[in-house]
Amino acid sequence: MSIERAGAPPEAAAKAYLLNSSASPTLVSLSKPIMKSSSKGGLVYSTDGGQMCPECRQAIAACVCKAVGAKLPVGDGVARVTRETKGRGGKSVTIVKGLALDPPALTLLGKQLRTACGSGGTVKDGMIEVQGDHCEQVIETLKKYGHRAKRAGG
Template identity: 70%
Template sequence: MKSFADLGGLVYSTESGRMCPDCRQPVAQCTCKQNKPLPTGDGIVRVSRETKGRGGKAVTLVKGVLVDEAALTQLGKQLKAACGSGGTVKDGVIEVQGDHVERVMAALQKLGHKVKRAGG
């Protein structure tokens, strides 16, 4: 039989809350997040519209933003608020529900990003 440590270790502590599975520190003091490099690319943010796998519903995708995960989540929150709709941030891509390509491009340009429309 395996020991509890082999199963992945401590996930939650009543003393300090959620724990990072990699460095075994509280999530607020996690050290492994700080070592992640920034994404690389050509510096151009690409905005596109997609409907694949979503039952015909349109989603605006924002790719190529060269910021860390926390800043990307914050930018996603700003874009969703500007469009008045929901969305998410997955794997470095911001998804905004609905066809908001023009609004998202305008908001990103206002924030100082170099923006291109991708796709049709």
């Protein structure tokens, strides 16, 4: 089946394809792909779950409703320090949970803990992750900064 139009150069036929095989075929240019967009926003799927506001569906930095910033994590006042190796290729990570701090203070405390341990890490979802098995040193550092901390898990 040929898709050439009368008087059109062969290159034009190569850039078009038959979209509908009904009685009146429609020719569509392939120079621009056809993409669907979500009705709620442009993002269709992402594995990074904590970067968008659930209320206004904007990036956390550009959130207009500030629903995420208004909620402080609720804790019982005790920081629980654990060591995990799951999903990390056998490498251990020290995790601090249960601190009722706002995100800037949590980021600052995470930096102080990583500096005290001489290791890397990150702050994700209200938890501080320090690379390596530094549970005892993290507990001592947290107590030095005035937080109640205890070892949780094995």
